[in-house]
Amino acid sequence: MEIGPESHESAGFIARGWWWIMGLLMKLVTKVRNVANKIKRLGQDDPRRIIHSVKMGLALSLISLVYYFRPTYDSFGVSAMWAVLTVVVVFEFTVGATLGKGFNRGVATFLAGALGVGAHQLASLAGQEGEPMLLGLFVFLLAATASFSRFFPEIKARYDYGVLIFILTFCLVSVSGYRVEKLIELAHQRLSTILIGSFACVFVSIFVYPVWAGEELHNHIALNMEKIADFLEGFGGEYFDTEGSVGETSLVPKKDKSFLDRYKSVLNSNTTEENLANFARWEPCHARFRFRHPWKQYLKIGGLSRQCACRLEALSSYINSEGPQEFRKNIQDECIKMSSESAKTLTELASAIRTMTRPHSAYAHLANSKAAASNLKVTLKSALSLSSDLLQVIPAVTVTSLLVEVVACTEKIAESIDELAQLAKFKTVEVPIVILENPKTLHRVTIKKSDIKCPQLVITIEEPPPSLPGNIKLSKPLEKASH
Amino acid sequence: MEIGPESHESAGFIARGWWWIMGLLMKLVTKVRNVANKIKRLGQDDPRRIIHSVKMGLALSLISLVYYFRPTYDSFGVSAMWAVLTVVVVFEFTVGATLGKGFNRGVATFLAGALGVGAHQLASLAGQEGEPMLLGLFVFLLAATASFSRFFPEIKARYDYGVLIFILTFCLVSVSGYRVEKLIELAHQRLSTILIGSFACVFVSIFVYPVWAGEELHNHIALNMEKIADFLEGFGGEYFDTEGSVGETSLVPKKDKSFLDRYKSVLNSNTTEENLANFARWEPCHARFRFRHPWKQYLKIGGLSRQCACRLEALSSYINSEGPQEFRKNIQDECIKMSSESAKTLTELASAIRTMTRPHSAYAHLANSKAAASNLKVTLKSALSLSSDLLQVIPAVTVTSLLVEVVACTEKIAESIDELAQLAKFKTVEVPIVILENPKTLHRVTIKKSDIKCPQLVITIEEPPPSLPGNIKLSKPLEKASH
Numbered sequence: 001m002e003i004g005p006e007s008h009e010s011a012g013f014i015a016r017g018w019w020w021i022m023g024l025l026m027k028l029v030t031k032v033r034n035v036a037n038k039i040k041r042l043g044q045d046d047p048r049r050i051i052h053s054v055k056m057g058l059a060l061s062l063i064s065l066v067y068y069f070r071p072t073y074d075s076f077g078v079s080a081m082w083a084v085l086t087v088v089v090v091f092e093f094t095v096g097a098t099l100g101k102g103f104n105r106g107v108a109t110f111l112a113g114a115l116g117v118g119a120h121q122l123a124s125l126a127g128q129e130g131e132p133m134l135l136g137l138f139v140f141l142l143a144a145t146a147s148f149s150r151f152f153p154e155i156k157a158r159y160d161y162g163v164l165i166f167i168l169t170f171c172l173v174s175v176s177g178y179r180v181e182k183l184i185e186l187a188h189q190r191l192s193t194i195l196i197g198s199f200a201c202v203f204v205s206i207f208v209y210p211v212w213a214g215e216e217l218h219n220h221i222a223l224n225m226e227k228i229a230d231f232l233e234g235f236g237g238e239y240f241d242t243e244g245s246v247g248e249t250s251l252v253p254k255k256d257k258s259f260l261d262r263y264k265s266v267l268n269s270n271t272t273e274e275n276l277a278n279f280a281r282w283e284p285c286h287a288r289f290r291f292r293h294p295w296k297q298y299l300k301i302g303g304l305s306r307q308c309a310c311r312l313e314a315l316s317s318y319i320n321s322e323g324p325q326e327f328r329k330n331i332q333d334e335c336i337k338m339s340s341e342s343a344k345t346l347t348e349l350a351s352a353i354r355t356m357t358r359p360h361s362a363y364a365h366l367a368n369s370k371a372a373a374s375n376l377k378v379t380l381k382s383a384l385s386l387s388s389d390l391l392q393v394i395p396a397v398t399v400t401s402l403l404v405e406v407v408a409c410t411e412k413i414a415e416s417i418d419e420l421a422q423l424a425k426f427k428t429v430e431v432p433i434v435i436l437e438n439p440k441t442l443h444r445v446t447i448k449k450s451d452i453k454c455p456q457l458v459i460t461i462e463e464p465p466p467s468l469p470g471n472i473k474l475s476k477p478l479e480k481a482s483h
Numbered sequence: 484m485e486i487g488p489e490s491h492e493s494a495g496f497i498a499r500g501w502w503w504i505m506g507l508l509m510k511l512v513t514k515v516r517n518v519a520n521k522i523k524r525l526g527q528d529d530p531r532r533i534i535h536s537v538k539m540g541l542a543l544s545l546i547s548l549v550y551y552f553r554p555t556y557d558s559f560g561v562s563a564m565w566a567v568l569t570v571v572v573v574f575e576f577t578v579g580a581t582l583g584k585g586f587n588r589g590v591a592t593f594l595a596g597a598l599g600v601g602a603h604q605l606a607s608l609a610g611q612e613g614e615p616m617l618l619g620l621f622v623f624l625l626a627a628t629a630s631f632s633r634f635f636p637e638i639k640a641r642y643d644y645g646v647l648i649f650i651l652t653f654c655l656v657s658v659s660g661y662r663v664e665k666l667i668e669l670a671h672q673r674l675s676t677i678l679i680g681s682f683a684c685v686f687v688s689i690f691v692y693p694v695w696a697g698e699e700l701h702n703h704i705a706l707n708m709e710k711i712a713d714f715l716e717g718f719g720g721e722y723f724d725t726e727g728s729v730g731e732t733s734l735v736p737k738k739d740k741s742f743l744d745r746y747k748s749v750l751n752s753n754t755t756e757e758n759l760a761n762f763a764r765w766e767p768c769h770a771r772f773r774f775r776h777p778w779k780q781y782l783k784i785g786g787l788s789r790q791c792a793c794r795l796e797a798l799s800s801y802i803n804s805e806g807p808q809e810f811r812k813n814i815q816d817e818c819i820k821m822s823s824e825s826a827k828t829l830t831e832l833a834s835a836i837r838t839m840t841r842p843h844s845a846y847a848h849l850a851n852s853k854a855a856a857s858n859l860k861v862t863l864k865s866a867l868s869l870s871s872d873l874l875q876v877i878p879a880v881t882v883t884s885l886l887v888e889v890v891a892c893t894e895k896i897a898e899s900i901d902e903l904a905q906l907a908k909f910k911t912v913e914v915p916i917v918i919l920e921n922p923k924t925l926h927r928v929t930i931k932k933s934d935i936k937c938p939q940l941v942i943t944i945e946e947p948p949p950s951l952p953g954n955i956k957l958s959k960p961l962e963k964a965s966h
Contacts, residue, residue, distance in 0.1 A: 043631075049631060049634045053630040057626040057630070060654055064654070064658045085655070088626075136547055143544075144537055148533065152525065168568060171543055175547045176564070268754075310793040310796040310797060314797040317888055390863075390867040391863060391864045391867070394863070394883075397877055398881050398884035402881070408800075
C-alpha cells in the first residue's frame with residue numbers, strides 16, 4: 001500500500017496536535033501536583049490543621065440544624081442567623097482562644113444590649129426632634145471612648161474582641177428605631193442565639209481533638225530550648241571541624257546543617273508566646289495543667305531563651321572564622337565541653353518541662369559546663385602564652401567568651417525553670433541519676449541509679465584542690481534542687 | 484461657758500467622722516487621678532490614638548444617618564444594620580488595614596453570595612428530603628476547605644478576613660431557607676449596605692487625619708536604627724567610664740541610662756513590621772510613596788537591624804565587666820571611634836530614610852568606622868604584647884571583637900538602604916559633604932561643602948601606604964552611591 005503526501009501531512013498534523021494536547025495536559029497535571037504537594041506538606045507539618053478544618057465544618061453543620069428544626073426556627077426567627085455568625089467568628093484553633101472569644105462575645109452583647117436599651121429610653125424623653133440627635137451623640141461618645149480603651153495593653157490583650165462587640169451591639173440596639181418592648185424581645189433572641197453558637201463552638205473545640213493553648217505554650221517553650229540545644233550540640237563539631245573524637249564528644253561535623261538555622265525562629269517567637277499565654281489564661285484545668293497554671297513564668301523562660309538565642313546569633317558569625325590551628329586545638333576540649341554540656345542541660349530541662357518533673361539530671365550537666373568554663377581559664381592562660389600571633393587568636397577568644405556567656409544564660413534558664421517547677425508543683429522523680437565528672441581533676445564521681453536510694457543527693461567535696469574552683473560550685477545547683 | 488463631757492464626746496465623734504469621710508474622698512480622688520494620668524500618658528505617647536477614637540465615633544455617627552433618613556431606610560430595611568456592622572468591624576487604625584478589610588469584606592460577600600445562591604439552587608433539585616442534607620454537606624465541605632486555606636501563610640497574611648467573611652456569607656445564604664428571588668434581593672441589599680459601610684470607613688480613614696501604614700513602617704524602621712545608634716553613641720562613655728575627652732569624642736557617661744535599654748524593643752519588632760508591610764501593600768500612592776513602593780525591602784532592613792540589636796544584646800552583658808585599666812586605655816580610642824562612628828552612620832542612614840534622600844554622608848562615617856576597625860588591629864597587637872595578664876583582658880578583647888561585628892552589621896544595613904534608595908528612587912542631594920579622616924595616617928582629607936560643585940565625589944588614593952588597608956576601601960561606598 002502506498003501512502004500519499006496528503007495523508008503524510010495529515011498524520012503529521014494529528015501527531016503534532018496529539019503532542020500539543022498531551023503537553024498541555026502534562027503541564028496541568030504538574031501544576032495540580034504542586035498545589036497538592038503544598039497542601040500535603042501543610043497538613044503533614046501539623047495534622048491538627050486538617051482536624052481543625054473538619055471541626056469547623058462540623059460545628060457549622062451542627063449549628064445549621066438550628067435552621068432546619070422548625071420549632072427552634074419559629075422561636076428565634078431571623079435571629080437564628082446570629083448563631084451561624086457566632087460560630088464562624090468565635091471558632092478558633094485553640095480552646096483558650098475559642099473560650100475567650102465566646103466569653104467576650106456573650107458578656108459584651110449582654111452589657112451593650114442593656115446599655116443600648118437604657119440609652120434608647122433616655123433619648124425618647126427628648127421628643128421626636130431631639131431623639132436622633134441625642135442618640136447620635138451617645139453613639140459618638142461610646143464609640144470614641146470604647147475605641148480608645150482598646151489602646152490599653154491590658155484590654156488589648158484579653159478583651160479586644162469584647163470591646164468591638166460592645167460597640168457593635170450598642171450601636172445596633174440604640175439606633176434600631178424599634179419600640180422598647182420589641183427591642184427587649186430582639187435582644188433576648190440575639191443573646192440566646194449567640195449563647196447557643198458559643199456553646200456549640202466550645203463543645204466541639206473541647207470534646208473533639210482539643211488543641212489547648214496552654215499545652216501549645218508548654219511544648220513551644222520546650223521546643224525552643226531544644227532548638228538552642230541543637231545548635232550548641234553541633235557547634236563544637238562545626239567550629240573545630242576536625243575528624244576523630246576528643247574525650248567523649250565526637251567532633252565530626254554534622255552532615256545536615258539545618259541545626260545552624262533552627263534557633264533563628266526562637267528570636268521571633270515573642271508574639272506567638274504572648275498570644276498563647278493570653279489564650280491559656282481562659283482555659284479550665286486540663287490534662288496536667290491546673291486552672292491557674294503559672295503561664296507568666298513561661299513568658300519569662302521564653303524571654304531568657306531569646307536572650308540565649310541572641311548569643312548564638314553572635315556566635316554564629318564566628319563559625320567560619322580563621323585562626324591558628326594550634327591555639328584552637330588547645331582550647332577545643334573545654335569549648336566543646338561547654339557547648340555540649342550546655343546543650344545537654346537544655347535538652348534535660350526541655351524534657352523536664354515536657355514530662356513535668358524536676359530537672360535533677362540537668363543540674364549535673366550544668367555543673368559540668370560551669371566546671372569546663374572554670375577550667376577554660378587555666379587552659380586559655382597557657383594557650384595564650386604559647387601562641388605567637390595574638391592578633392590571629394582574637395576570633396577564637398571571642399568564641400570562648402561568648403560560650404561562657406551561653407553557659408551563664410543556660411544557668412539563668414535553669415533557675416527560672418526551677419521556679420516554674422516550684423510554682424507548678426512538678427513531680428520529683430524518685431531516684432535521680434547524678435553524674436558529676438570533671439576529666440581534668442583527679443576525682444571522677446559517677447553515681448549510678450542502682451547505687452542510691454534517696455530522692456536528693458548533695459555532694460560536697462570537703463577539701464577542694466585550690467586550683468580547681470569549679471568543683472566547689474558543684475554542690476550549689478544540687479542544693480537548689482532540694483528546696 | 485463650760486463644756487460638758489457629752490458635747491466633748493460628740494465633737495470628737497463628728498471630727499473623726501469628718502476625717503474619715505475626707506480620707507475616703509482623698510483616696511477616691513487619688514484613684515481617679517491615677518487612671519486619668521494613665522489615659523493622659525496613653526494619649527501623649529501617640530496623640531493619633533485620640534484622633535483615631537474620634538474618627539471611629541465620627542464614622543459610626545455618619546453611618547447612623549442611614550437609619551434616620553427614611554428613604555434609605557425604606558429601600559434597605561433591616562439590612563441597613565449591616566452598614567453599622569461593617570463600620571465597626573472594618574474601621575482600623577491605619578488606612579491600609581481599613582482598605583484591606585473593606586476590600587476583603589466586599590469581594591468575599593459578593594463571591595460567597597453568588598456561590599450560596601448556586602448551592603441553594605442545586606440543593607433544591609434534590610427534593611424536600613434531600614435538600615437539607617445536601618446543603619449541610621455543602622456547608623461542611625466549604626467551611627472545612629476554606630478554614631484549611633487560612634493556614635497558607637500567603638492567604639493568612641492578606642486574605643484571612645476575606646476567607647472568614649466568605650464562610651460566613653455562604654452559610655447565611657445557603658441555609659437561610661428563603662426562595663431564590665427573595666435571596667437575590669437580600670443579597671443585593673446586603674452587598675450595597677456593606678459597600679456603603681466600607682466607603683464610609685475608607686472615606687473617614689483617608690480624609691480625616693490619615694494614618695498610613697506605609698509611612699508608619701517607614702518611620703518605624705528609621706526609629707529602630709536610631710535606637711541602635713543611641714546605644715552605640717553612649718556605649719563608649721559607659722564602658723570606658725572615664726572623665727575628660729579623648730580625641731574628638733567626649734567620654735563622660737550619660738546621666739540618663741535609658742539609651743541602654745531602648746534597643747531592646749527592636750528585638751521584638753518583627754511582627755509589627757510584617758503587619759505594617761502587609762497593610763502598606765493595600766495603600767494607594769500617598770505623600771512621598773508610590774503605589775508599589777518596595778515595602779519588602781523595609782522588612783530586609785528590619786531583619787538586619789534586629790541582627791545588629793542582637794550584637795548589642797551580647798555587647799551589653801560586658802558593659803560592667805572588669806579588666807586592667809591600662810589595656811582599656813590603650814584600645815579605648817579606636818573602640819570609641821568604632822562605636823560612635825557606627826552610631827553616626829546609623830543616624831545618618833535613618834535621617835536619609837526619613838528625608839528620602841541618598842545617604843552620602845553616612846558613607847563617610849562608615850568609612851571612618853571601618854578605618855578604626857582596621858587601625859584597631861595594630862593597636863590591639865601592641866596593647867596585647869604590653870599586657871601582663873592576658874586572661875584579664877579577655878572581656879575587653881571580646882568587646883572589641885563584637886564592635887567589629889557591629890561595624891560589619893552597619894555596613895550591611897547601609898548596603899540594603901542603598902538598595903532601597905535605588906528601588907524607591909530616593910532624591911540625590913545636590914552637594915554632599917564628604918569628610919574622610921583617619922587620624923592615624925598622614926593623610927587627612929577634609930572637603931567642605933563650598934569646595935565642590937559636583938553631585939558625586941569619588942576619592943581614590945593612588946598609592947596607599949601598605950600598612951593601612953582601611954584607606955583603600957574608602958572609595959567603595961562612594962562609588963556605590965554613584966550607581
